[in-house]
Amino acid sequence: MRWRARPPSSAAFTPRNIRNEGDSILAALDEAFRIGREAGIPVEIWHLKAAGKANWGRMAEIVAHIEQARRSGVDVAADTYAYPAWFKHVFRGHPPWLTTEATRSWSSA
Secondary structure (H helix, E strand, C coil): CCCCCCCCCCCCCEEECCCCCCCCHHHHHHHHHHHHHHHCCCEEECCCCCCCHHHHHHHHHHHHHHHHHHHCCCCEEECCCCCCCCCCCCCCCCCHHHHHHHHHHHHCC
16 A cells, blocks of 8 residues: 555544454554554554454563554554453443343334
């Protein structure tokens, strides 16, 4: 991908979910870093996670990869889900009546 020029606003950035959150997460991060570097804009990784049981212990490696990108000059930040069971249905942790009412109103729409 080629970028024509730096965006006109210094407030521009590229918020994104990365392409792969599983076995190829480092390559997906590198892609996001490259896009930000070539476009001259900061990168914000949304909902950073290591998906798949085989990757559950990789967060230290992933964070180190992000820190290395920062040391190399990439303006990058990341966030995670703010609740412990991010992989559960969106209504987990909410009152049961909310799930029932929401489901009922969606199914009748």
